[in-house]
Amino acid sequence: MSDDVSRGAAPQGGASHDGASQDSAPQPKGAQAGKGLTRRALFKGAGAAAAAGAVFQQLDALAKDAVPQAPRSQGPGKTKITLEVNGTKRTVAAEPRETLLQVLRLPLDLTGAKPVCDRGQCGACTVWLDDTPVYACTILGVEAEGRKVTTVEGLGTPSAMHPVQDEFVEKDALQCGFCTPGMVMSAAWAVKQHGKELTEAQARAACAGNLCRCGTYPHVLSAAVAAAKKGS
Amino acid sequence: MKAFRFVRPSNGREAADLLASTKNALVHAGGVDLLDRMKERVDEPDVLVSLCDAKGLDQIRVEEDGGIWIGARVTLAQLADEATCRRFLPTLSEAAGLAASPQLRHRATVGGNLAQHTRCGYYRHASFPCLKRGGDSCPVRAEGGVQDTAGIFGNRDCASAHPSSLAPVFGSLDAEIVVRDAKGERLVPFAGFWANPAKGRASDTRLRPGEVIEGVRIPPRDTKQFVGYAEIRQKKAFDWALVSCAVRYETDGEKVTSASVWFGSLAPVPMRSVAAEEALVGTVCSDKSAAEAGARTMASATPLAGSKYKVALGKVALKRALAAARERA
Structure with missing residues (x-):
């Protein structure tokens, strides 16, 4: 489990900023022994990224003395978000209040998805999030972190259309x-x-x-x- | 939208702890309703406690006793598509599949559907006075108010109509809402979850500050259930129900022995019709008994000038829901 978790959950950015005071937390018996991976390192790697919940639960069961980790917090100022857009990893700095649509259009300069109603009522901002159509105006950019976004630009190009x-x-x-x-x-x-x-x-x-x-x-x-x- | 901090607890317990220790925080799941309200500045939280990373809350599972647990972050698309829901809760699946659009169904969650605020245009427009936002009266009831989506029951103080079409289905299935706060978890019977409108009370639920919906539980049944759902709206696609109706009943092989009838979009909160239930029990379910049940329900309606048509619509919705229940059986 440990190797998979530490690899699979390795976040694309900004995930290791909390829990810096946990270095002296006792090592639970048997956890990750012999794998050269301490629980501290695991937490550092996993941060509060997607897989962390399961990790916490399992480790909690092993170590009653575990010091609780603060859930990850972003903003209100700019925070780093890495997401896969049209097959390419992109990292941007955005405030949590910025919608995915804003993140796509302004820092990423992908202006295919259109801001029209900005209330999830018209569909002009439709993109795929993990291959499922959603309104980019009703999703926060921070929610798309580590996920796959496909815009109309990623579907085809003028010379090679879908x-x-x-x-x-x-x-x-x-x-x-x-x-x-x-x-x-x-x-x-x-x-x-x-x-x-x-x-x-x-x-x-x-x-x-x-x-x-x-x-x-x-x-x-x-x-x-x-x-x-x-x-x- | 006002700037806010975005916090990502990894489970419901952490979310409840955060809510207990954080000022001016709101729970975020799909964000469909919440972001709308924040964009209009009807809500201005400093912190969003998001369930986006919360584990387990995106699952539908059959419990040991045969009950079904639906996590708060389960989407309407999951309800519509997942085999467990389609098979065991067909009316819920149907209502979810009819709601909104594919894009919204992929985002809108069960918790958000239950906790969403009224879609009343006056409530959502800060330039109008509104009882729910602390004003003295309801602009829907005032001279010239737009009343065509207004409620026809319980509308003396506020004429909003509860928008959820899943709610009447949950009501008809005797669902319990799984609510958590920092002290622990509690089960709220569906009927006890709702709060009638009052001055300054924005929410339609009895959720208290610091509480988060973790899921919904549908109790098991060991006898044959007849279930049906119907909704009526202006457009076939991408529209709100003007009225929705969900029914569940049991029979002795012929006559109805017990019935549960719930309506959406007729009152400020989801509405059970005891009058309809009483009318159905002892009859053989038919269009005739449905008409009687509808008439008895509507006997106590108090429609406004612009929402009178909902009286007729409600009767039709009930007739169609009962017919659907008979056909499904």
Whole structure:
């Protein structure tokens, strides 16, 4: 367990700032013995990152004398966030109050996801968080730490478009284009989920959270179904 | 949004300890409702105690006694998709799958759904006076107030309508809310979880400062249950229910022996209709008994001019929920 935890939970930044007074905490018998890994080092590595809860619980059982670790705290000022955006690890400094949408657009300069309603009601900021579509405006940047974010820029490029992007052009699935990046992310998710068998009803359900004031819906749905047939 | 500190406890116990020792802190899970309120500056916490890293709270599991435990951070998408929920709690799965949009269902949590504040437009707009925000009266009830989503029961002081469509389902299943504070855990019966509107009381729940929802528990049943859910809304996709209704009943093979009927979006808090339950017991469940149960429920309604239509809608929702229960069986 210890090796996996220390590796798997190794945070991408800012996770080792708490618990500095724990150096003298007694070593529980049997814990990590012979692996050259002290509990202190483990905590240092794991910090309060995602896997720490399980580690705490297991070690608590081993060591009644364990000094409780303070849960990790970030902000209110800028804090370091490392996340995987479109396949690349990126580290930014942002305040906890900054939404994922703000983090993507300002420090990361990925302006595909659009700020429109900023209230999770329109879908223009749709991105994938760990391969699942979400509204980037209803998530805090700090929550995306260590997670995988895919924006419309990561789906395809003008010279190598994703089949859904291709079909949006082919089927004339946009007018003003403001909802398009979000709509593409939802349509591409539908294709990913259902593959070649994607039906129009499934595409419709997947795009239900994306509003288009120009009313391009029928073309969007036919683009999604056509892209699915082509395969991606 | 005002700046805040973001704290990430690793379990419910740590979250409760943090809430006990931190001033002006709010619990954060999916953030769907909370961030909206913070952006509008209806809420301005100094600290968010986030459950985003809390272990175990994102699970649905069958307990030893056959009850089902649903963690506070379980998403609506999980309720809609996970086999345990689909199989054992089909009405909950159905209600969750109908709610909001895919993007929101992937974020919105069970705890947040129960603790969300009213979606009343006046409550969420700081420039209007609002009883819940400490004002003297409810602008919905005032001359010219927008009343089409208003409640038709318990609306004398505040005409908000509780927005949760999961709530009536939880009510119909006799759910218990698992609440934790620094001293420990307690189980709150569903009906006792809700607080009627009062001046300055923003929350619709009886959660006290320092308490966090850890999960919801659905008790086991050893007899056949008929369960149904129906909601009516303006749009087929991505819309709030104008009225939702969840039912559960048992029969002796023919006649209803016990029934549980709950409505959402008709009152400031989720509403049980004892009148409907009494009307159903002893009858063979049918559209006719459903109509009688609906009529008895609505006999005590106090609709506003703009929300009169909800009287008819509520009756239809009940009829459809009971029909769904019969069909599922």
